[in-house]
Amino acid sequence: MDILHKKILEHGHVLPGNVLKVDSFLNHQIDPELMLAIGKEFATRFKDAGITKVLTLESSGIAPSVMAGLELGVPVVFARKRKSLTLVENLYTATVYSYTKQTSNDISISKDYIGENDVVLVIDDFLANGQAALGLASLTEQTGATLAGIGIVIEKGFQDGGQLLKERGYRIESLAVIDSLENETVTLRTEEVK
Amino acid sequence: MDILHKKILEHGHVLPGNVLKVDSFLNHQIDPELMLAIGKEFATRFKDAGITKVLTLESSGIAPSVMAGLELGVPVVFARKRKSLTLVENLYTATVYSYTKQTSNDISISKDYIGENDVVLVIDDFLANGQAALGLASLTEQTGATLAGIGIVIEKGFQDGGQLLKERGYRIESLAVIDSLENETVTLRTEEVK
Numbered sequence: 001m002d003i004l005h006k007k008i009l010e011h012g013h014v015l016p017g018n019v020l021k022v023d024s025f026l027n028h029q030i031d032p033e034l035m036l037a038i039g040k041e042f043a044t045r046f047k048d049a050g051i052t053k054v055l056t057l058e059s060s061g062i063a064p065s066v067m068a069g070l071e072l073g074v075p076v077v078f079a080r081k082r083k084s085l086t087l088v089e090n091l092y093t094a095t096v097y098s099y100t101k102q103t104s105n106d107i108s109i110s111k112d113y114i115g116e117n118d119v120v121l122v123i124d125d126f127l128a129n130g131q132a133a134l135g136l137a138s139l140t141e142q143t144g145a146t147l148a149g150i151g152i153v154i155e156k157g158f159q160d161g162g163q164l165l166k167e168r169g170y171r172i173e174s175l176a177v178i179d180s181l182e183n184e185t186v187t188l189r190t191e192e193v194k
Numbered sequence: 195m196d197i198l199h200k201k202i203l204e205h206g207h208v209l210p211g212n213v214l215k216v217d218s219f220l221n222h223q224i225d226p227e228l229m230l231a232i233g234k235e236f237a238t239r240f241k242d243a244g245i246t247k248v249l250t251l252e253s254s255g256i257a258p259s260v261m262a263g264l265e266l267g268v269p270v271v272f273a274r275k276r277k278s279l280t281l282v283e284n285l286y287t288a289t290v291y292s293y294t295k296q297t298s299n300d301i302s303i304s305k306d307y308i309g310e311n312d313v314v315l316v317i318d319d320f321l322a323n324g325q326a327a328l329g330l331a332s333l334t335e336q337t338g339a340t341l342a343g344i345g346i347v348i349e350k351g352f353q354d355g356g357q358l359l360k361e362r363g364y365r366i367e368s369l370a371v372i373d374s375l376e377n378e379t380v381t382l383r384t385e386e387v388k
Contacts, residue, residue, distance in 0.1 A: 029271045029307040030256075032264035059252035059272060062224070066257045070226035077223045078253060113223040 001175040003037050005188055008154065008176055014184040018156070026125055026153065027060045038175060039067025042123060042151040045173045046072070049148040052118045053077060055136055057107060060125040064153055068123055077114060079107040079139060092142040094135040099128075107135050109143075116144030127152040127174060130161025137170060149173060156181075157189055195369040197231050199382055202348065202370055208378040212350070220319055220347065221254045232369060233261025236317060236345040239367045240266070243342040245315045247271060247308055249330055251301060254319040258347055262317055271308060273301040273333060286336040288329040293322075301329050303337075310338030321346040321368060324355025331364060343367060350375075351383055 013021040025031040042064070054076040056065035062078050069076040081096075082105070091108040098105065114120060120143075122136040133150050140147045149171035155162050157177040165172050177189040207215040219225040236258070248270040250259035256272050263270040275290075276299070285302040292299065308314060314337075316330040327344050334341045343365035349356050351371040359366050371383040 028304055029269050031269055032260050062256045063260045066224055066226050075223050110222055
């Protein structure tokens with residue numbers, strides 16, 4: 001996706017520890033035009049999948065998801081992160097382990113908004129180890145809905161999340177795949193990955 | 195704003211303690227078409243204000259803000275909530291007291307994305323006691339930027355946040371004002387409030 005590639009190369013910053021900082025257009029400051037383009041691209045890739053809901057995770061997943069929902073004409077549900085869940089009566093919950101922070105967090109959605117007749121597109125901003133995407137997939141499966149696929153804005157192709165998700169049989173659509181952040185340089189995968 | 199009024203009356207739920215639950219279209223599940231309409235309405239109301247940035251608070255403020263940013267053609271910055279701030283070097287920070295939870299939380303933005311030449315539109319999903327809006331106004335003032343006004347999706351007109359913000363001289367634009375949640379019934383203010 002050219003506009004996204006260009007933005008990453010021009011405005012992404014590589015920090016020590018293979019961290020790509022995209023705070024200027026995705027994770028803290030948000031570029032709404034770029035989000036619209038991203039939403040349109042997800043909608044195009046999943047246009048024949050019969051999507052009825054988009055599911056994402058707060059906070060950085062919300063902007064691209066709302067644009068995808070707008071284009072697909074379907075509602076968006078965002079899972080909430082909670083340190084500990086005291087009230088779990090009407091919730092589906094999954095535990096997400098963060099390798100970066102070495103902590104586990106629960107994520108949850110209400111039982112009210114996704115059901116067994118839904119076809120769900122999961123969207124997240126980043127894919128690295130795949131733990132957040134697995135959590136969102138688990139929430140989808142708990143609802144009884146069909147998981148049509150997982151849309152990712154930026155995949156770190158040198159980490160194992162993409163492989164892990166594919167091995168589980170999930171369809172992954174990453175709009176940008178980073179092959180390396182070595183030498184503080186972003187190397188993007190340029191071939192189309194199908 | 196008719197479409198928003200209709201949505202609140204049809205899909206809002208009143209819970210004990212004067213809580214209005216709008217989880218089905220704003221706070222958990224999001225209606226993207228409604229968000230677009232809300233964004234357009236904010237953009238219309240502030241079209242002559244010379245807005246250069248929209249500032250909001252994660253997570254429920256993001257969807258309406260991204261649509262407002264799209265319509266105004268400006269970036270959106272979302273403040274993050276953090277229990278305690280260990281790394282504050284490049285951040286502006288404000289403390290927000292929650293009367294509901296009786297706790298204080300810090301909210302923060304990077305120093306990189308809003309500066310003294312910016313004209314900021316603050317947007318939030320709810321206005322009750324006004325503490326979150328005051329926090330966002332404080333962040334804006336710390337940057338040296340001009341605060342053009344505060345756009346609110348739903349104002350609880352029977353709580354004192356609106357009055358508090360007006361007394362401080364801020365321009366407030368609330369797209370729906372709730373006059374009462376007594377008897378588990380939503381009473382919306384129907385006259386146009388200028």
